[in-house]
Amino acid sequence: MTSQLFDRLFALETFGIKLGLDNITSLCAGLGHPECSFTSLHVAGTNGKGSVTAMVHAALRAEGVHAARYTSPHLAELNERFVIGDRPVETAALESAVDEVLACADRLRAGGVLPVQPTFFEATTAAAFELFRRAKIEVAVIEVGLGGRFDATNVISPAAGAITTIDFDHQQHLGHTLDSIAFEKAGIVKPGMTVVLGALPPEARDVIARVAAERGATLRESAVDSRCTTQMIDGRARVTIETPHASYGPVTLGLRGEHQAQNAVVAVRLLESAGERGVRISRGAIERGLAQAEWPARLELIQLDGDRQVLLDAAHNPEGARALAAYLTRWHPERPPLVIGVMRDKNVQDIIGTLLPHVSSVIATAAPTPRAIPAGDLAQHLRAAGAADAVAEADAARAIDRALERAPLVVVAGSIFLAGAVRDGLRRRAILR
Numbered sequence: 001m002t003s004q005l006f007d008r009l010f011a012l013e014t015f016g017i018k019l020g021l022d023n024i025t026s027l028c029a030g031l032g033h034p035e036c037s038f039t040s041l042h043v044a045g046t047n048g049k050g051s052v053t054a055m056v057h058a059a060l061r062a063e064g065v066h067a068a069r070y071t072s073p074h075l076a077e078l079n080e081r082f083v084i085g086d087r088p089v090e091t092a093a094l095e096s097a098v099d100e101v102l103a104c105a106d107r108l109r110a111g112g113v114l115p116v117q118p119t120f121f122e123a124t125t126a127a128a129f130e131l132f133r134r135a136k137i138e139v140a141v142i143e144v145g146l147g148g149r150f151d152a153t154n155v156i157s158p159a160a161g162a163i164t165t166i167d168f169d170h171q172q173h174l175g176h177t178l179d180s181i182a183f184e185k186a187g188i189v190k191p192g193m194t195v196v197l198g199a200l201p202p203e204a205r206d207v208i209a210r211v212a213a214e215r216g217a218t219l220r221e222s223a224v225d226s227r228c229t230t231q232m233i234d235g236r237a238r239v240t241i242e243t244p245h246a247s248y249g250p251v252t253l254g255l256r257g258e259h260q261a262q263n264a265v266v267a268v269r270l271l272e273s274a275g276e277r278g279v280r281i282s283r284g285a286i287e288r289g290l291a292q293a294e295w296p297a298r299l300e301l302i303q304l305d306g307d308r309q310v311l312l313d314a315a316h317n318p319e320g321a322r323a324l325a326a327y328l329t330r331w332h333p334e335r336p337p338l339v340i341g342v343m344r345d346k347n348v349q350d351i352i353g354t355l356l357p358h359v360s361s362v363i364a365t366a367a368p369t370p371r372a373i374p375a376g377d378l379a380q381h382l383r384a385a386g387a388a389d390a391v392a393e394a395d396a397a398r399a400i401d402r403a404l405e406r407a408p409l410v411v412v413a414g415s416i417f418l419a420g421a422v423r424d425g426l427r428r429r430a431i432l433r
Contacts, residue, residue, distance in 0.1 A: 005095055005098060005099060005102070008102060009078075009098055009102065009120065009123060009124070010120065012117060012118065012119055012120040012122075012123055020150050021150060021152070021154060021155060023114060023116070023118045023119070023122045023152075024118070024122045024125060024126060024152040024155050025155055026108055026113050026114050027101065027104060027105060027108070027114070027118060027122065027123075027126040028126060028129065028155055030104040030105075030107065030108050030113070031100070031101070031104055031126060031129070031130055034126075034129035034130045034132065034133035035129040035155055035156050036157075037129075037132065037133040037136075037137075038068075038132050038133070038137040038138060038139060038140050039138065039139045039140070039159050039274075039277075039278070039279060040139070040140050040141075040142050040156040040157070040158045040159065041056060041139065041140070041141045041142065041158055041159060041160055041161065041162075041270060041274055041279075042142050042144065042153065042154075042156060042158040042160075042161035042162075042188050043056070043141065043142070043143050043144065043161065043162050043164065043270070044144040044147075044148045044151075044161070044162070044163045044164070044185045044188050045144075045162070045163050045164030045165045045166070045185065045198065046164075046165045046166055046167040046181070046185075046317065046319055047164065047165050047167065047317065047319045047320050047323070048164035048165050048198060048259070048262075048263045048266070049143050049144060049162075049164050050071055050143060050295055050298070051164075051255055051260060051263045051267075051293070051295050051298060052162055052164050052263050052266050052267045052270065053069055053071055053141045053142075053143045054069070054255070054293040054294060054295040055255075055263065055264060055267035055289055055290055055293040056141050056267050056270055056271055056289070057069040057083070057141045057289075057293075058254075058288070058289035058290075058292045058293040058294075059267070059271055059281055059285050059286045059288065059289025059290070060139055060141070060271075060279075060281065060285075060289070061085065061086060061289070062284075062285040062286075062288035062289050062292065063280075063281045063282060063285035064285075065138050065139050065279070065281075066085070066135075066136065066137055066138045066139075067085070067137065067138065067139045067140065067141070068082070068083060068084045068085075068131075068132050068135065068137045068139075068140045068141070069083045069140065069141040069142075069143070070082060070083075070125070070128040070132075070140065070141075070142050070143060070153070071083075071143040072121065072124070072143065072145045073416055073417075073420075074420065075296060075297055075416065075419055075420030075423055076420050076421075076423060076424050078094065078124070079091060079094055081124060081128065082094060082127070082128050082131050084131070084132070084135050084137065089131055093131060093134070093135075094127070094131065097127040097130040097131045097134070098123070098124075098127050100130060101123050101126045101127045101130060102123065104126075105117065105118050105123065119152075121145050121146075121152050122152045125145070125152040125153055126152075128140075128142075139274075139279055142156055142158070144185070144188065147181075147184035147185060147187065148163075148184055148185040148186065148187040148188040149183070149184045149185075149186070149187020149188075150184075150187065151187075151188075154187060154188055157190060158188075158190065158193060159193070159194075159273075159274050159277035159278070159279060160193060160194045160195070160196070160270055160273035160274045160276075160277060161188050161189070161190075161193060161194075161195050161196070161270070162195065162196040162197070162198070162266050162267075162269075162270045163185050163186070163188070163195065163196075163197050163198065163200070163208060164198040164263065164266055165198050165199070165200065165319060166178055166181055166182050166185065166200050166201060166204035167181075167317065167318065167319040177203075178201050178203050178204045179203045179204060179206075179207045181204070182200070182203070182204035182205075182207040182208055183207050183211070185208070186207060186208045186211040186212070189208070189211050189212050189215050189217045190215065190217065191215045191216050191217065192215075192216055192217060193217050193218070194217065194218040194219075194220060194273040194276065194277070195208070195212055195217055195218070195219055195220070196220045196222055196266055196269040196270045196273055197219065197220065197221045197222060197223070197266075198222060198223060198262055198263070198265075198266045199222075199223035199262055200223075205221070218273075220269055220273060222243075222262075222265045222266050222268075222269045223262065223265070225243065225244055225269075226241060226242060226243045226244070226265050226268070226269060227241070227242045228240070228241050228242075228261050228262070228264070228265050230258065230261045231250075232258055232330065233252060234331075235256045235257070235299070235301070235327065235330075235331050236252050236253055236254075236255075236256055236257075236260075237252070237253045237257070237258055237260055237261040237264070238250050238251070238252045238253075239251060239252075239253060239261050239264055239290075241264060241265055241268055243265075243268060243269060243272060245272050246272070246283055248268060248283060248286060248287055248290070249287060249290075251287045251290050251291050252291060253290055253291065253293070254290065254291050254292050254293040254294060255293055255294075255295055255298060255299070256298075256299035256300075256301070256327070257298075257299045257323055257326075257327050258326060258327070258330070259323045259326070264290050267289070267290065268286055268290075271286055271289075296312075296419075296423065297312050297313065297314050297416065297419035297420070297423055298313060298314060299311065299312075299313050299324070299327060300312045300313070300423075302423075302426045302427060302430050303430055304404075304426070304429050304430055305429070306408075307408060308404055308408050308409070308410075309408065309409045309410075310400060310404075310409070310410050310411075310412055310426055311332075311336070311409065311410070311411045311412070312412050312413075312419055312422070312423060312426065313327075313411070313412070313413045313419070314413070314414075314415065314416045314419050315351065315355070315413040315414055316342075316343070316346060316351075316414060316415050316416050317346060317347065317351070318347055318350040318351060318354060321350065321351045321354040321355050321413075322354055324355065324358075324411075324413055325354050325355055325357070325358050328358040328359070328411070329358060332358075332409065332411075334360075334407075335358060335359050335360040336359060336360065336407050336409045336410055336411050337359060337360055337361045337362070337363065337403040337406045337407050337410050337411070338355060338359035338361070338362045338363070338403075338410075338411045338412075338413065339362075339363045339365055339396070339399045339400050339403050339410060339411070339412045339413075340352065340355070340362060340363070340364060340365070340378070340382075340412075340413055340414040340418075341364070341365045341366050341367050341372055341373070341375075341378070341396065341414050341415045341417070341418035342372070342373050342378060342414045342415055343367075343369075343371045343372055343373065343415055343417065344371055344372065344373055345371065346415075348373065348378070348381055349381070349385065351414060352381060352382055352385050352387075353385055355413065355414075356382070356385060356386060356387055359411060360406075360407070361387075361389055361390075361403075361406060362382050362387045362389075362390045362391075363390070363391055363392070363393050363399045363402055363403050364376075364378035364379040364381075364382055364390055364391070364392045364393070364399075365378075365392070365393050365394060365395070365396045365399040365418065366378070366394055366396070366418075367396065367415055367417035367418040367420070367421045368396075368421055369417050371417070372415070372417065372418075374394070375392040375393060375394040375399075376392045376394075378392070379391060379392040396412075396418060396421050396422050397422060397425055400412060400422060400426070
């Protein structure tokens with residue numbers, strides 16, 4: 001992507017988060033409705049939506065479907081958000097699509113159709129639709145960015161969808177109760193569609209069930225109508241899944257962590273629901289998708305030189321921290337050191353309170369973004385929470401090296417942005433070892 005176009009797109013981030021569908025609806029209309037050129041599957045939820053998206057996309061590819069996925073945020077490169085087949089889109093293709101979206105926005109602004117500039121996420125979402133149309137995609141798996149009801153992705157009319165989990169995150173946008181958060185995520189429910197639910201708190205489940213009933217949508221509760229038998233092997237779940245339609249496995253999931261078993265059940269039920277709408281996926285392809293799915297920086301174990309390892313996990317909200325804590329309890333009772341960075345808008349007390357009992361020491365750092373809590377301030381939070389020896393190291397790479405001096409395995413967690421800042425460097429070290 002040329003720097004000028006790249007700079008113009010990212011300059012839209014100054015408009016922040018704007019929940020609403022007016023801009024994206026106008027953009028899609030101005031582009032000739034690229035979102036209607038492929039069959040879509042929509043995935044929402046507080047946590048797990050990226051993992052489910054990755055599993056479903058991998059199964060579609062295993063079946064030979066010309067499939068794509070759109071996710072957010074990216075870790076290092078913008079291209080990561082737009083995956084066609086088995087790889088992110090080429091920069092030239094992304095540049096061309098972004099150029100068309102921004103030119104369309106300019107025309108709509110000049111004509112008074114678009115009253116304000118689109119946000120960064122609105123522009124990238126429109127670019128995803130345009131990329132998928134140009135590539136003649138058959139099925140695209142679309143991950144919700146934030147919430148659901150007013151998320152820019154909600155202009156699609158999906159064949160089926162899923163809501164993976166409901167927990168506290170982004171309360172400033174979605175509300176401060178589970179039922180208010182559930183109502184926002186239930187916004188993806190369209191009349192007549194099938195929606196698969198993960199294991200949800202009763203108050204959240206009731207809200208979504210009410211919305212589904214009002215809209216004539218079919219609700220499938222994967223935690224109720226399906227059974228999953230799990231055996232953990234070296235941090236990965238080996239699962240056998242029985243749904244009302246078929247039995248799958250045993251298959252060892254590609255993604256680490258026991259919590260991925262429930263994500264796998266949601267993915268299977270979503271694929272079965274899509275099958276009823278014409279997206280036929282064989283049992284073998286579904287099993288291969290579960291085994292082959294990749295989702296970086298989610299319990300990703302990176303092997304460095306001299307048998308040193310870094311366990312990289314986003315764990316950017318309380319539910320994600322609980323999943324990481326459960327993994328550490330089971331597989332790393334030695335309590336490894338933690339390098340942590342957290343964004344200003346996150347529940348820092350709950351995140352660090354959940355993780356501290358499972359680590360031996362902590363180094364506070366920060367991702368290179370103004371949204372990050374400065375390392376020194378985060379260290380104060382940690383000391384107040386009981387980590388008396390917590391220290392600050394603003395440079396994340398140096399923080400990891402300092403932690404590796406203490407133990408052969410280090411956990412890096414607390415922020416998707418932190419994971420993105422360090423992952424490429426760690427992987428280069430892994431390749432060169």
